Amino acid sequence: MEKKRHALKSLLAEVEKELLRKPNKKTLDRLSLLVGFQSWDSFQEALHGEADAETNYE
Secondary structure (H helix, E strand, O other): OHHHHHHHHHHHHHHHHHHHOOOOHHHHHHHHHHOOOOOHHHHHHHHHOOOOHHHHHO
């Protein structure tokens, strides 16, 4: 039983590490497309600036 407990604890630690890892640029670009932006950079500009998704369609 102790081996199973240790294995589960190790597995959960690895899953937690993976969840906390920052996604790469390609993944961020794809996620940005889902919310109407052409890239992660344009999404960031809209969040922190005055641009919005409408500028992508002009």
